Amino acid sequence: MTTTLTPPKGTAPAAPQPAEKKRKNKGSTGVPEATPLTYIGLSLTVLLSFFPLWWMFVVATRDSAAASARPPYMWPGGNFLDNLERLFANTSANFTLGLINSAVSATVLALSVVFFSSLAGFALAKLRFKGRNAAAVGVVLTMAVPVQMGIIPLLMLMEWFGWRGQIIAIIVPFMVSGFGVFMMRQYCVQAIPDELLEAARMDGCSTFRIYWSVVLPALRPAMVVLGLLTFMTQWNEFTWALAVLTPANPTVQIAINQLNQSAYSRDFALMFTGSVVATLPLLILFFVLGRQLIGRIMEGAIK
C-alpha cells in the first residue's frame, strides 16, 4: 500500500515514507484502528468530491430540460453525441478554436517551462559561478511575489506588441516559472552525482552537451511531473485569458464561460457538455499522474 505511493526511481523520496514504514513494522500498537465511522466519513468525502463531476456528466448526456427535472436524473442518458454536435456547431462559443488554442498553448508552455527550468535549475545546482547564491535566492523571491497584480501593465504591453486577442499573448509571458526552476534545482541536487558531470567534462563535453546528454535524461521523472503540472495550470487559466483574448479567439475556459454568459436561454445540457470536454484532459491526467502527484504534494514540492 505504501510502496505504490513511492515516486518512480530517482524521484525525490517521499518525506513521510520512513515514518510510515516504521509504523508498519511496529505492528498494531500506536496507529489507531479505523472505526466504521472513519469509513463513513471518508466515503462521504469521496462521494462529495465525485458528485459534481457525475452530475456534470449526467446532464451532459441528456436534453436541455433534464437539469431541472424532478426528481432529478441520476443516471446518464443518450444525448451526449447530439450535445457534442450542438456544442461544436455553436457559433458564439467557437469551441473548436478554443480547444485548439488551449491544447497548443498548454503544450508549448509545458515544453518551454520544462526546458528553461531544467536549464536554470541545473546551472544553479551544479555549476560554479559568481552570484549563484544570489540568483538562487532571486528565484525563490520571484515565487513569493504575486505578479498577477501587474495584470494591467501586462495587458498594455500586449497592446504595444500588437498581441491583444492573439494566442501568443497567453504563451510568451508564461514561458518561465520560478516554481519550475526551484523544483528542478532541488531535483538536480539529489539526482545527479557530481562524478557523472566530472566524467563528462573529462571526455571534453561542453556545458550544454553535458546538460543535453547527461542531465536531461536523469531529470526525466521530474520533468514529466513539471510538464504535466504546467499543462494543467495553463489549461485551467482563466483570469488572464478573459482579459487579453476575445470570444472570437478563445481558450476552452473562455468558450464555456461564453456559453455561461448567454444568460437568457441557459442551455445547461450544452454548458455541461462543454464543461465535460474542458475537464476531460485533466481527468485523464489525474489517472495517469494521480499517485505521483500525491507523492509530490505530500513532500511539499507543490504549492
Next chain:
Amino acid sequence: MTLLSHGGAPPGGKEEPVLSPPGNDANAKRERRQIFWTRLDLKVSPYLFISPFFILFAIFGLFPLVYTVWVSLHDWTLLGGNQGFVGLDNYVRLVQDGKFWNSLYNTFGIFVIAVVPQLLLAMYLADTLSRKVRAVNFFRMGLLLPYLTSVAAVAIVFSQLFGTQFGLINYALGFFGIDPINWQGGTFSSWVAIAVMVDWRWTGYNALIYLAAMSAIPRDIYEAASIDGASRTRQFWQITVPMLRPTIIFTVIVSTIGQMQLFTEPVIFGGVAGGTQGQFQTTMMLIFEEAFRFNNYGYGSAIAWTLFMLVVVLSALNALLSSRIKGA
C-alpha cells in the same frame, strides 16, 4: 579565425609558439583554441543558462508589477492613453469609493467562511486517513480528484446546483423543510455558495499536506500519551495540532495569497460585476471591471497596487506571527 578566437588575449600571445616545437604549430594553435573555448564555456554558460528565466521574468513579471505604480499615478485610459500625471488622485478616489470597500469586505468575508472550515475539515480528514485504513490509495485519490478539474467547468456546475428554482441543493434542503434560498441574491448566501466551490477544490489538497506532516510525527509521543491515559481527542488537540503548527501556518499563508485574488468562481457564478448589488464582487473582480470593462487603467492600477500591498502585508504578518509562536 585564430585572431578572432583569441579575442581578449593579450598581444603578447603572438610569442607563444616559441614554447612549442615549430613543427607542431597547427596542433598547438588548435589546442589553445580549445582551451580558450573551454574557459569561455565554463565562464559564460552558467549565465546563459539562467538568463532566459531572469530576462523573461523581468519583462513579463517584474516590469508590469512596478509599472502598475507609475500607471496608478496617472489619468490613463485605453482610448485616450496617458492623460497626464495626477499624483495620488486615484488613491483619493479609491478611499472614497464605496465599491472598493465593498469589494474588500466581500473578499475578506469569503476568505473567512471559506478558509476556516476548509482547513479544519482538511485536518479532520488527514487525521482520519492517518489511521489504519483499507484502500488508503483510493481515498487519497478521491481527495485529490477535485484539485485536478477545470475551475471554470466546476464553477458552472456548482452555479447550476445553487440555482434558486431548479438547483439540487435547494431541492435537497426542501426535504428538511427549508424554503428555497436565493443563493445568488443575498450577500451571505452568495458568499457561502462561492466558499463551497473553493472548498470543494482545495480541502482534499490541504488534507494531503497535513497527512504528510502527521505521518512525520513520532509515534512514541502518542504511545506515551495513551499510556498516561490521554483520550484520542485530547491527543489530537495536544499533540497533533501543536506538532503541525508550521504546516498549518504554511497552508494559511498559501490560502491567504490565493483567496485575496479570488476571481474565477465568483465571475462564473454571476459575472464580473459580482451580482446585482455587487454582493459578491471581490477586489480582483473590481480591478478587472475598472480596467478592462471601463478601460480605466489608472484607477484600476491604483486598486491593483493597493491589493498587492495588502497581500504583502498579510504574508509578512503571517510570517511574523509564526516566528512569534515558534519563539514562545
